[in-house]
Amino acid sequence: xxxxxxxKLITTGLAAAGGVAGLGVAAHIAQKYGLIPPDHxxxxxxxxxxxxxxQRLLTRHSLAxxxxxxxxxxxxxxxxxxxxxxxxxxxxxxxxxxxxxSVSGMVARPASFSxxxxxxxxxxxxxxxLQCEEGWSYIxxxxxxxxxxxxxxxxxxxxxxxxxxxxxxxxxxxxIDMADALxxxxxxxxxxxxxxxxxxxxGPLRLRLPRQVGYKNVKFLTHLTVTxxxxxxxxxxxxxxxxxxxxxxxxx
Amino acid sequence: MPAERAAWYHSRVSDSAYxxxxxxxxxxxxxxxxxxxxxxxxxxALVRVTHWITTLCFFALLVTGAEIVISHPRFYWGxxxxxxxxxxxxxxxxxxxxxxPTGYKYxxxxxxxxxxxxxxxxxxxxxxxxxxxxxxxxFSGHLRENLLPGKADLSWPAVSTVISxxxxxxxxxxxEAWSYNVLQRLSYLFVIFVLFPLVIWTGxxxxxxxxxxxxxxxxxxxxxxxxxxxxxxxxxxxxLFLLVHVVMVWRAGFRSRMRAMxxxxxxxxxxxxxxxxxxxxxx
Numbered sequence: 134x135x136x137x138x139x140x141k142l143i144t145t146g147l148a149a150a151g152g153v154a155g156l157g158v159a160a161h162i163a164q165k166y167g168l169i170p171p172d173h174x175x176x177x178x179x180x181x182x183x184x185x186x187x188q189r190l191l192t193r194h195s196l197a198x199x200x201x202x203x204x205x206x207x208x209x210x211x212x213x214x215x216x217x218x219x220x221x222x223x224x225x226x227x228x229x230x231x232x233x234x235s236v237s238g239m240v241a242r243p244a245s246f247s248x249x250x251x252x253x254x255x256x257x258x259x260x261x262x263l264q265c266e267e268g269w270s271y272i273x274x275x276x277x278x279x280x281x282x283x284x285x286x287x288x289x290x291x292x293x294x295x296x297x298x299x300x301x302x303x304x305x306x307x308x309i310d311m312a313d314a315l316x317x318x319x320x321x322x323x324x325x326x327x328x329x330x331x332x333x334x335x336g337p338l339r340l341r342l343p344r345q346v347g348y349k350n351v352k353f354l355t356h357l358t359v360t361x362x363x364x365x366x367x368x369x370x371x372x373x374x375x376x377x378x379x380x381x382x383x384x385x
Numbered sequence: 386m387p388a389e390r391a392a393w394y395h396s397r398v399s400d401s402a403y404x405x406x407x408x409x410x411x412x413x414x415x416x417x418x419x420x421x422x423x424x425x426x427x428x429x430a431l432v433r434v435t436h437w438i439t440t441l442c443f444f445a446l447l448v449t450g451a452e453i454v455i456s457h458p459r460f461y462w463g464x465x466x467x468x469x470x471x472x473x474x475x476x477x478x479x480x481x482x483x484x485x486p487t488g489y490k491y492x493x494x495x496x497x498x499x500x501x502x503x504x505x506x507x508x509x510x511x512x513x514x515x516x517x518x519x520x521x522x523x524f525s526g527h528l529r530e531n532l533l534p535g536k537a538d539l540s541w542p543a544v545s546t547v548i549s550x551x552x553x554x555x556x557x558x559x560x561e562a563w564s565y566n567v568l569q570r571l572s573y574l575f576v577i578f579v580l581f582p583l584v585i586w587t588g589x590x591x592x593x594x595x596x597x598x599x600x601x602x603x604x605x606x607x608x609x610x611x612x613x614x615x616x617x618x619x620x621x622x623x624x625l626f627l628l629v630h631v632v633m634v635w636r637a638g639f640r641s642r643m644r645a646m647x648x649x650x651x652x653x654x655x656x657x658x659x660x661x662x663x664x665x666x667x668x
Binding site: 177179180181183184188191192195196197198200204206208209210212213262264265266267268269270271272343344345346377378379380384385 | 469
């Protein structure tokens with residue numbers, strides 16, 4: 134080994150060590166500021182992390198575009214839903230009077246809300262677009278209570294980082310970070326275009342999240358859990374979609 | 386062919402040990418080859434590396450883009466559109482989702498999950514690569530010297546000469562191995578500074594989170610579905626560029642141009658020992 138190659142070896146080694154240390158520091162900072170998505174592993178982790186981190190830096194408080202009532206789609210496409218479960222049919226037969234949304238996890242006062250209780254809170258409306266990852270879209274007026282209101286009622290712990298939400302449909306669940314959970318347009322939606330939310334669109338209760346595409350807007354909502362870690366849920370990827378090969382963060 | 390290799394080694398590598406090892410595999414025709422062929426550096430390392438990263442990403446984006454489109458091969462103009470609304474146009478293909486009214490009785494396999502992951506990952510890589518390229522060509526002189534056409538080249542007689550040459554399927558001149566002609570320059574500038582920014586913009590305009598921060602990005606395009614339709618057409622324009630690019634490289638001499646973009650050097654002149662080789666080594 135001559136001198137030049139030794140020098141090269143040393144500089145290369147130092148550069149590599151510096152690079153690894155730099156990446157380590159960057160990862161630490163990213164983790165601290167919540168810029169790492171739960172599906173950051175695997176071959177697409179790099180792109181997913183860059184997307185999520187840059188979106189969080191750019192869009193933490195930005196509002197989804199709202200439209201005028203004249204722009205509401207005359208024919209909103211409800212998309213396919215699984216055949217209703219017996220439990221759903223029973224609740225539907227009773228006019229959803231027994232429908233409950235239970236809230237648990239890192240909250241001071243775990244609770245179970247009826248639809249009437251949710252409707253007793255100040256109703257908010259938004260005229261926003263629902264976009265499917267397939268490419269189609271429609272604009273509707275959505276009526277509901279902001280999720281942040283219900284989280285205030287139950288009192289979330291300061292260390293809360295995610296809200297995991299479940300449908301009455303088996304194996305249908307997703308999660309969002311607190312930036313989205315506390316976002317003023319994230320609704321527990323029970324109404325659409327001046328009427329009850331139709332079953333095809335997720336009635337009686339749907340999570341409305343206009344800054345992310347359709348599959349994060351889970352229909353037939355029955356349960357929320359507040360947590361600081363997604364590892365305990367399913368495979369730890371934060372939802373049924375990432376377990377099925379779709380990105381956890383769907384704001385694109 | 387051995388003569389050509391020898392020329393390549395000699396003019397490129399000054400390290401004596403390297404030449405010795407190369408020369409051991411080369412017969413005695415070396416001096417003739419040096420006399421008749423010259424090896425010139427053609428593409429910088431940065432241009433070559435960014436070119437191939439872009440190529441790789443382009444194929445990833447093309448395949449995954451097609452995968453995503455087949456889940457809803459219908460296009461609209463304005464803000465919204467879905468299976469229940471009229472279309473601007475439909476692609477005459479089956480879909481990968483059951484509810485799309487395509488007229489076909491079968492449904493293609495769905496691959497949107499990994500396609501979307503890979504589409505956005507390749508977008509990141511190609512955008513960062515493109516930024517590196519765009520910034521560096523401003524400072525390296527590549528933009529000024531090799532891409533911006535000279536005033537004289539932009540005159541109508543000069544341009545029409547190049548166009549008529551293309552229309553008559555004339556092989557490129559020797560000089561074009563060294564430098565781009567005016568049509569190439571304008572095409573590359575159009576792709577780099579018009580089509581790439583447009584495809585990025587129309588892509589971002591489809592993102593509900595991005596446009597929540599920058600609503601003008603989608604509003605000036607006429608709506609989210611307009612952005613999707615434009616994204617499709619800009620992608621088609623890029624695909625057309627790719628096809629023409631590959632055909633032109635083929636006609637100019639596939640091996641020499643590929644070598645230029647891989648090793649960075651181009652060989653001009655003809656090997657005295659092997660004139661037949663010039664058929665495939667057209668430069």
